[in-house]
Amino acid sequence: MLGDEGVAGVHLAFYSERWIDGRPERFCNLGAWCVLPQYRFHGLRLVKALLSQEGYHFTDLSPSGNVVPLNTRLGFSFLDTATALVPNTPWPSWPGRPLITDDPARIEATLGPSDLAIYHDHRDTPARHLLLVQGGEHCYVVFRKDRRKGLPVFASILYVSDRQLFRRLARPLGRHLLLRHGALATLAELRVVGERPPGSVMLAAPRRKMFRSAGLDADHIDYLYSELTCVSW
Template sequence: MTGTQVPARPIVVPIGEAEAPEAAEFLHRHLNPRISPQRWLAVLAPPWADGPNRGFALLSGGSVVGVYAAIYSTRTRRGATFGVCNLAAFCVLEPYRAHSLRLVRALLGQKDLVFTDLSPSGNVPAMNERLGFSTLPSATRLMVCLPRIGGGARLTEAPDVIARTLSGPDAGVFADHHDAAAARHLVVQDGERYAYLVYRRDRRKRLPLFASPLYVGGDPVVLESNWGAVASHLLRRGYVGVLAERRVLGFTPRGWGFEVRHPRPKMFKGASDPEDIDYLYSELTLLEW
């Protein structure tokens, strides 16, 4: 294409099952080549398989030139049930960047949904603010994982033990996420009580050595009182630190650590209370990068 050529106006189409493989290949080639098309396809077809589409694509001449992938779920908070659309991955080829907002509007134009954007980067946070998104409280303390011997609690990541232990909403979370590629599951048992931690492996300074909690179920007091044992467990699995968000854990862990000066933003639109937003059913549970 020469500098004087103007690309034809692309069309916006929903991504369905038939379009998902081409959208996954596009994200592999143009957004993050380290992530295979198969892994992108898993994001476009999550284990819980909920939603009217898998996002929207820009097509020009029959070829994909832009993708905004979306992950849908149905959630219940404080007795109310509502749909969530998680904005998962956004990429448009440079000649078509002027049409980027058409993808955004196609997604946000869907009615009666809460929207989340849990890993925005580049100029997306500023764009989201202009579109009415709010930023979730994200105070984060990097807690160093230290070795520890002993302790009365039992810790397990064995799927069969976890499935037998969890009850109520926690059992549903595990059923939906036990095949989610980025979700790790840990249960802490203390007598008859348990705490359930879902976390992911994250990179800082390109080093994949950090655990990021995504969800806490059961009794958070069990997790807090056994934090030393949890940190030691994670250290044995190759994590040097935990990126501990208070809004996720419900407490600030004791131990050696420091405040993260610029935690990565997480944003939402359409919910009246930030407490209604968590990090499940999203790219954070489906995709490592």
């Protein structure tokens, strides 16, 4: 948005095309929204311009408090963000323990075409990538280091390719996140990881996330290709 002296407002957005149920779907993820104070009255034009784009599904995965009621009026719905907090502890390792690695060569050699495309698209973002291997099974995990109350000691799980294996390896994964990444606790949304991890407690007030779509439901929405993977917090 232009003002008398140049740019007066911007609204960041992340665009992606995803294959869902065998067809391509276009997404617009709403990011940061900034308008100079004297132009705040016109700020809504930026949002309406984004939402007027035809053929897109819209997500807002980190709406601030005053944006939530605005999104609601604009037709957004809430995602179920019930979140478990899992303390990461230095559980002892044992012979034959599962492999947990961030080695790019091992990840690329193991992932199938769909997950490999996700890895290639996100490997240069602030998101972090792990491969969990046990026997002939593997689970690809995307997470981010997160801040709560100003403390950068949390690991937020953004994507899990195999929920059953993720649950079975929750304790060795927590040990890895603690010792290798300095994460004292893991934040795991149940819609991402499936069942509540063992030894966890549920957050009383998880962060809100919203979406607006004419053809998709909440089960089709994930956190890839968004500010959650592409922006450091």
